[in-house]
Amino acid sequence: MRQVEAKIVELGHYGRIATITGRFWAMDRDNRWERVQKAYDVLSGRAVAATATSAEAAIQHYYDHPLSETQKGDEFVPATAILDPLTGRPLAHFTDGDAVVFFNYRGDRPREITRAFVMDDFTSFERGPKLDLYYATMTEYEAGLPVKIVSPKPPKLKNILGEVVAAAGVAQFRCAETEKNPHVTFFFNNYRKEPFPLEDRACPASPKVATYDMQPEMNAAEVTRLSKEAILSGKYGLVIVNYANPDMVGHTGSIPATTQACEATDAGVGELLAALKSVGGRAVVCADHGNAEQMWDPVLPGPHTAHTLNLVEVFIVGDDFPKATTKMTTGGRLADIAPTVLHLMGLPKPVEMTGESLIVG
Template sequence: ERGETDEFVKPTRIVPQGMEPVRMQDGDAVISMNYRSDRARQITRAFIEEDFDEFDREVVPKLGDFVTLTEYHKEWDVHVAFPSEKLKNVFGEYIANLGLRQLRLAETEKYAHVTFFFNGGRDEPFEGEERILVPSPDVPTYDLKPEMSAPEVTDKLVEAIESERYDAIIVNYANGDMVGHTGIFEAAIHAVETLDQCLARVTRAIHKVGGAMLITADHGNCEKMLDEETGQPYTAHTTNPVPLIYFDERPARIIDGGALCDVAPTLLKIMGLPQPMEMTGHPLIEFLDEIEEEEE
């Protein structure tokens, strides 16, 4: 009746007919069921911070307990149902310990993915790690601006590549995911065309400095914009296989059937670095010159 779909439902209180609304009271316990820490931090702060000032709270109940499904922030005094597994020697930490320089780059929508998540749940940068955040467009939904901030991200990326300041750059383009969530087919086309143009600029910069590049994703989205069973727009993630594209002057072949755990070992192989024992995946490329040497 309100014209809101699942993704855009405003805060709502549902009360059975004839009953009084239920309010949170002193002594109540809250269990936050969101497993995504980046999505749950904001509302959690409103409950647990005494000096919270992001908006006015009409009532601040003294809760008996606040339990989070996973660890939202290591400094918060809340109970955690499933504490985080402490990952060691993730890609960023490993190359930092080798004294290498790295850059993390994304617009707002995916900034946490190239920093907190890529670092295994760590907020602080590693030694030699720099970060660039490009603001995402201020629009209600991204079908209204399907290019998002990809051109601006690319400007920063090309500049960073050509500076030859970094040994590794991790960048996330948000368009395929965020525009895919809108379910607007024409917008998804525009988003992908934008990325084609941006990646053309990136590959030219990579070629100019003699670098190498991997392009991949952790899930699908905009490749399926229509639910074949219902005929309605499809707005969720997909479990389709994702591409792994290798760009470099050194010839290589891609090994099929990889997984996300294989991406970091692949990056290390391209960089000519040994794989630490904590990484259980395997490289997804084979250099042709190494294959020829083995055959000889």
């Protein structure tokens, strides 16, 4: 923040920081609209619950006086308006005729607050009249939003995993609780909202707690139950499951809670592997990034709450897996997971997939 403030001074005070808020409030993605409203109210000037004399002062005050023992860190900084030193009033807020450029390049977290600002029929909380804004987003957050897009997404990918499986006439099932459901549906399908033919989905609700260290098991039990039911039904040739626990609880920085989160995930995966074994299935168990494996930052020093760049493991499990004649390749990358799944299913890899099966022989 000091670097940003220094750059503003260097540029001749071209612009000022008018509000500060953590992603816990403004970047919710789980329909916690009471959180989003707090950020919206400060940005729109409808209501100001917290103020500070500068952005740095706002952050430092929160560091010194966190909301609770479980709400520490930048993501929990309350929605705060910065005061003008001359007038004692908030520096600025959005008004009719303003231009807004949303620099967040993710596709999930900016959606809710963007809807609040741009949708005519918005009803998720009482926002008052819609502001007349020129609203530009870094990328397409969601189809149908009335915004200007700075960097449109590249052309749709062809022959992604779900599409190939559907084209082969194989039914598939996707399951994750609400915190991670887009990761097995919308994102997994290359920003496609609609399921592919023969694609069924389940989305149990994540627990409504302030932070997930308060309920580290989250809704793993229901994710497991629904996915196990899908496996045992014999209806599906592909079941895709995401357990949110290690990542979402890992973000809290609580080692005891993250341990419980990993235990809950381990129990769920164990049940699913047993179910697969009973029907002669195979499983690919992997992650797309690290988090829970590093809970302490020795440089700070303090809790490590972010994703890591550590390599992730991948396990291929199945009683009928031909161990004697098949070897895993060395190395590998995430792009190799889909070709590996197709290999296990006996389906050809399309030319559009640049990855290779992790199985040779």
